Amino acid sequence: MGHTAISVRGLTKSFKDKEVLKGVDFEVGRGEIFALLGSNGAGKTTTVNILSTLVKPDGGEAEICGFDVQRQPEQVRRSISLTGQFAAIDGMLTGRENLIMIAKLRGVPHPVQTAGSLLDRFSLKEAANRRADKYSGGMKRRLDIAMSLIGTPAVIFLDEPTTGLDPEARIEVWNTVKELAGGGTAIVLTTQYLEEAEQLADRIGILHGGTLIKTGTLSELKKMFPPAKVEYIEKQPTLEDIFLEIIGNKEEK
Amino acid sequence: MRNPTGVLLGRMMRTILRSPDTIITVAITPIMMMLLFVYVFGGAIQTGTGPYINYLLPGILLIAIASGIAYTSLRLFTDVKSGLMARFMTMPIKRSSVLWAHVLTSLVSNALTVLVVILVALVMGFRSHADLLHWLAAAGILGVFTMALAWLAVITGLTARSMEGATAYSYPLIFLPFISSAFVPTETMPQIVRAFAEHQPVTSIVNSIRALLYEGTVGSEIWTALAWCIGIMIVSYFVARRAFKHQLG
Numbered sequence: 001m002g003h004t005a006i007s008v009r010g011l012t013k014s015f016k017d018k019e020v021l022k023g024v025d026f027e028v029g030r031g032e033i034f035a036l037l038g039s040n041g042a043g044k045t046t047t048v049n050i051l052s053t054l055v056k057p058d059g060g061e062a063e064i065c066g067f068d069v070q071r072q073p074e075q076v077r078r079s080i081s082l083t084g085q086f087a088a089i090d091g092m093l094t095g096r097e098n099l100i101m102i103a104k105l106r107g108v109p110h111p112v113q114t115a116g117s118l119l120d121r122f123s124l125k126e127a128a129n130r131r132a133d134k135y136s137g138g139m140k141r142r143l144d145i146a147m148s149l150i151g152t153p154a155v156i157f158l159d160e161p162t163t164g165l166d167p168e169a170r171i172e173v174w175n176t177v178k179e180l181a182g183g184g185t186a187i188v189l190t191t192q193y194l195e196e197a198e199q200l201a202d203r204i205g206i207l208h209g210g211t212l213i214k215t216g217t218l219s220e221l222k223k224m225f226p227p228a229k230v231e232y233i234e235k236q237p238t239l240e241d242i243f244l245e246i247i248g249n250k251e252e253k
Numbered sequence: 254m255r256n257p258t259g260v261l262l263g264r265m266m267r268t269i270l271r272s273p274d275t276i277i278t279v280a281i282t283p284i285m286m287m288l289l290f291v292y293v294f295g296g297a298i299q300t301g302t303g304p305y306i307n308y309l310l311p312g313i314l315l316i317a318i319a320s321g322i323a324y325t326s327l328r329l330f331t332d333v334k335s336g337l338m339a340r341f342m343t344m345p346i347k348r349s350s351v352l353w354a355h356v357l358t359s360l361v362s363n364a365l366t367v368l369v370v371i372l373v374a375l376v377m378g379f380r381s382h383a384d385l386l387h388w389l390a391a392a393g394i395l396g397v398f399t400m401a402l403a404w405l406a407v408i409t410g411l412t413a414r415s416m417e418g419a420t421a422y423s424y425p426l427i428f429l430p431f432i433s434s435a436f437v438p439t440e441t442m443p444q445i446v447r448a449f450a451e452h453q454p455v456t457s458i459v460n461s462i463r464a465l466l467y468e469g470t471v472g473s474e475i476w477t478a479l480a481w482c483i484g485i486m487i488v489s490y491f492v493a494r495r496a497f498k499h500q501l502g
Contacts, residue, residue, distance in 0.1 A: 052343045074345060082343040088336035092268040104260045105346055147340070
């Protein structure tokens with residue numbers, strides 16, 4: 001798996017008397033998409049917040065690109081980007097201004113050019129000079145992810161990136177994520193949608209009751225669990241298939 | 254590398270200039286109050302010195318700042334809720350620069366509001382013969398007062414659970430000038446009220462600004478005024494820093 005981008009050992013965290021993480025271990029390699037799958041309250045966001053230096057763990061070790069999240073937070077922050085549950089954009093600024101602001105904060109050499117090329121890459125060029133609060137949900141998320149790419153961090157955390165998005169926008173985000181990992185970025189993705197983990201993840205960790213109960217590739221997980229059964233069933237289109245078919249290839253203007 | 258406080262200050266000033274209504278909204282209540290007190294109640298109020306608008310203006314400016322401060326809480330609260338705060342916190346920038354940017358934004362936007370109110374007061378007959386130095390001193394006191402309240406606003410902006418909660422704390426601040434020497438001399442007040450009025454920060458600030466603008470002196474109360482403002486600022490600063498650290502778990 002080449003270099004290790006993230007390594008987590010025995011991570012624990014409690015809030016008041018509620019034990020959220022009871023010893024979580026996993027590793028993520030460069031260019032790998034790792035999905036943390038779990039129901040609400042399973043500790044996905046807490047794990048991401050610890051790894052992105054927002055929350056201090058009670059116990060255990062976590063390293064990002066070899067830097068300890070507690071002892072070397074400054075170096076960790078240079079190596080990561082967090083895309084939280086809500087699109088963290090300034091609605092009063094235009095898409096372009098949002099990108100330039102982050103580029104300046106990250107100390108990127110040419111903020112304006114950086115913003116321009118990201119707008120191109122995320123198909124936001126036409127909307128570049130419109131205020132971001134006028135964007136659709138999918139566009140906001142794309143801008144949000146584009147902002148996270150500035151400074152080419154080695155690790156990107158995506159916390160429930162498609163929650164609240166319509167099916168079309170969800171697919172847009174999926175394509176973006178696949179492209180990112182292709183470029184060598186390690187991605188930690190949290191999701192409660194099984195389909196999303198199946199679509200995107202190289203490896204999946206199932207977080208339940210404060211521990212990672214299973215980790216593996218989709219095919220490994222499939223092997224562990226009830227053997228495949230051969231059944232003959234009529235393939236009905238899912239509602240999603242129908243929905244996407246009806247609206248066709250509608251492009252965002 | 255660019256200074257993050259400057260970048261974030263630029264971002265917020267752009268936001269404010271794009272919605273100038275925030276400055277107008279903040280200026281309107283104190284202007285209405287000024288009209289009401291000068292043209293309705295003013296004739297019956299005996300302050301003993303010069304035109305009533307001159308007497309009234311310093312207190313009105315404090316009310317303008319106190320109501321403008323609510324927006325500082327609101328802007329910070331919005332940043333926390335929208336996730337922008339988390340984004341900034343996970344970036345390689347000095348964390349305190351985010352708070353300083355909010356405080357400096359408050360300083361600039363309140364200065365604009367104060368300027369609007371002074372312009373209206375000029376139209377209404379406000380005059381001062383103070384020289385530049387005394388004007389600068391008066392501006393300095395207002396600036397320190399704004400910073401003190403802005404750090405207070407940081408605490409509520411960070412800890413509030415709702416938008417209403419983030420702004421509600423400014424109401425008592427807006428009310429404070431009424432029980433002070435801002436509208437009428439404290440001498441006419443009953444003993445207990447007078448004792449309160451003379452020992453709360455607004456009276457010493459208002460009296461100092463009056464001394465600077467109309468008497469050409471720094472007055473006797475300027476040190477009390479500065480002590481209040483700087484005291485409030487230091488305490489709020491440390492409480493705000495604590496709240497900030499605490500919030501980061």
